[in-house]
Amino acid sequence: MNDSHYCPHTPEEIAEMLSVIGVASVEELFAPIPAALRAKTFNIPPGMSEFETFSRMQEIAGENSQGMTHFIGGGFYDHIIPSVVDHLANRSEFYTAYTPYQPECSQGTLQALFEYQTAICRLTGLDVSNASLYDGGTACAEAAMMALRVTGRNKIILDGCVSPFSREVLKTYLFNLDVDIVEIAPLDGLLNRSALAAVLDDSVAAVLVQNPNFFGSIEDFSALSEQVHGVGALLIGSVYPISLGILKSPGEIGIDIAVGDGQSLGNPLSFGGPSFGFIAATKKYIRNMPGRIVGETVDRNGKRGFVLTLQAREQHIKRHKATSNICSNQGLCALRGLIFLSSIGKEGLTDLARLNRDKAEYAKSLCVGIPGVSLLQSSVTFNEFTLVLPKHAADVVAGQLEKGIAAGVPLGQYYDGLENCLVVTVTEKRTKKEIELFVKELEVALCN
Amino acid sequence: MQLIYEQSTPGRRGVKLPASDVPTASALPGTLLRAEKAGLAEVSELDLVRHFTNLSRRNFSVDTNFYPLGSCTMKYNAKVLENSAALFAPFHPMTALLPGGVEFCQGTLGMLYDLGQLLADITGMDEVTTQPLAGAHGEMTGIMLIAAYHAAKGNKAKKKYVVVPDSSHGTNPASAAIAGYEIITVPTAPYGDMDLDLFKKAMSDEVAAVMMTCPNTLGLFNPHIKEISDIAHRFDALMYYDGANLNAIMGKVKPGDVGFDVIHVNLHKTFGTPHGGGGPGSGPVGVKKALIPFLPQPRIVMDGGGKLLLETANPGTIGRTANFFGNFGVMAKAYAYIIMLGREGLIEVSEQAVLNANYIKEKLKGYYDLPYDMTCMHEVVFSASKQLEHGVHAIDIAKFLIDRGYHPPTVYFPMIVKEAIMIEPTETESKATMDAFIEVMIEAARTAESNPQALHDAPLTMPISRLDETKAAREQNVCCAW
């Protein structure tokens, strides 16, 4: 016994428990499973100590190339994470707690989520936020389903400038639901507005755009929101939270539902997860929101406290009629987001956003100095921009990886005809020296 | 406690950012800029640290309190798992998607592949996708795979229903609804499982899938499970296994062997990764061979030379259910857990989880009504119906336990048991801890008779007493407006 490290009983205790139950062996407790159905094989390797386990995990991590310099984004970004984020979120009173269904012994998690919802509302300029969703892609899908419920219509217009991953997730979610999805092909890295106008009518539930978009372009969607509202549809905006340190908020633009991925807010890259998705909306849509929501109330003595609220929307009460099938939220990742935003602070987020743009503009100015290289978009950009190279971007990127530089995302695999395009991301973590080396290596690769 | 925003002072800063080493960019046009800065907190680092440290102390957690929470498997979360996941923090998921990028990610892709192989063996499936981000997300992915399977056979229009027992998790019907199905609910028979005769009546060629939890949410293993899956397969309905209760059966029985075609596994339940106060979870989905062509992409495959590749051009795929490869950090913890415990360790986990649940069942059945009195698996469902005679509800017992330092069991689920109290001790709790809990449960039963008001008043030792949930739902104050 005690092979599993974490089963504490002694043989004497087990014997005593078996006698209380009135069986001779633990095996007897499995009698309800018919003998014919029992497992015939179980080919899991023998166990090991925690020290050997950790060594094995180190070996695995060592099989990835180390110290890559990232000029890639695509929805996940290499940002600073203040030390307090790990130290506070790694308090085990937070991370080993369960969903706060029992509010009296879960006020820590509940108040933190209320503060998180507040941060998301203030960041997006919208009235209500839930307690987080899985990731940015599924948040786009949930927002689309929310718009279908609100409007009772069944058509979604999808700007092709939205992340190809998020678009694919959305299409996967809606595939079985008899929803008409109209995709607008991008025009030089921007929303093709005349193509959109041609299909926008009163059968449309929502239009989904992204700002800055997958090409890095910043667009002004204020006029679009009026057009969309004019036909009784909703405007859904997927946004990059760091950019909201300076960019017009979704609320100011007239976006009805804002979504995005919270990875950039204090969550490590961690090969793609866990991060969290956020969703915020104007108040009138709160009952159509998916997922958990924390609300403020009072206890029997009139003292302020927090509870999970509007649970009648959710699957554990409404079952197949719920607003979503989602049960969990990414609570701990949302907590990291809150600690990140509270540590960076009101002034700091603006500075951080400016720093990102300054670094990217510097890189951009050097890149366009390389002979044969130009910019795809005519618009301004935030911390990503799209270069048009004189050769296939995929070939260039493969070569740069060998040098320890993830030089950008080639667009050929996502957009036909854009094989020469490369989306370059420059966060605040990239130093002037790294940027200059990146540009030098790019020039070498292009001139060969 | 004050909100972090109530502690803010205009102009106060927390962490210091790096100074810029590049020229300042020209300003963006004013029409693109926000009018006011977002009203985030403005606190010093020390104030921030005290705030969140003090908040954390207002939580129960596995590391501070026993959590006998049915259906959720709140076992101990080994600390080496946390250290293991942190090793992978710097790896960007896009690297693997770049041309030639898989060469640089063989460690992380290999771990996901190996985890899939291990889970496939544990569950008796042929292949596993690690993309789903939580249990309910896995259910949705699994039912979409089933929908794709029927569509490929030309049966999309014919297959309209998903059958679930009335004791199922709410996510089951909700996930089936997203995949476009209507729900047929089959009642539970007096023997504690889906009524076999009513199930037979519910079945037809129009049923696409049957979703079961086994052992079910009463903690009982369905002895008719093979018969049920045989009947389902006769109608070309596929069997879906909700893996929430896998902790009871590792090495004992494999869902794939008893006829299940699709399964999701809750790594945060069975495989020891922490619940995080409500997430992140992780819900890999295992399938039988017939469903492999429909798996989400990118799909991680191994070539003849042992190199990991990404398959992205499979025409049959349902698509993509999450942006990248799933909740990798959670999977790193689950992988470390499985290789650390190994074959014998995992078997022991299930044995002791079942032993502990039956021990509590025997000790408490004289005090609480046990509607299904038989050998249970990893959890046991009592009813507070005896206590109700004194006006005491399951929720009152739950709140009394809080005062004694125990997180309450799951109450009012499954819905088919009146005043349900669902207890899952897990394998990691000591006999002494369980004995102390049993004593307090007995005290609660006695107090229900002698002084019901004391239970109605509980909890009294927490920072707050019972909250007005009606006020919260009517007023909907979900963000700080001041």
Next chain:
Amino acid sequence: MSMYFTKEHEWVKVAGNVGTIGISDHAAHELGDITFVELPKIGATVTQFGVLGSIESVKAASDIFSPLSGKVTKVNDALETAPEVVNESAEDAAWMAQIEIADTAELKNLMTQDQYNDYLKTL
């Protein structure tokens, strides 16, 4: 004015071809503190025993079924901001919708007050 009930605990008061609809005191009590009432849209056509709206308490959500077929002519907007009225006066002030009755013959499918009282005793 006569009042009729459904097995799902809705009532309808009939005056000529106008039917006023709500849920019974019994239903309101069973649901507990009501937090939300979803009303139909004016002009909507409803069928007998078809979904008219929905009602929520903290821990439960239920559909409201129309006792009779017809066209919705009026809704009680006040319930949207004051759902607690359902608990205070389910069979009077908390009426939910008025319909123009399509077919009074459908009344034969409903229970009278006495029949409903007897029905409640069987639950």
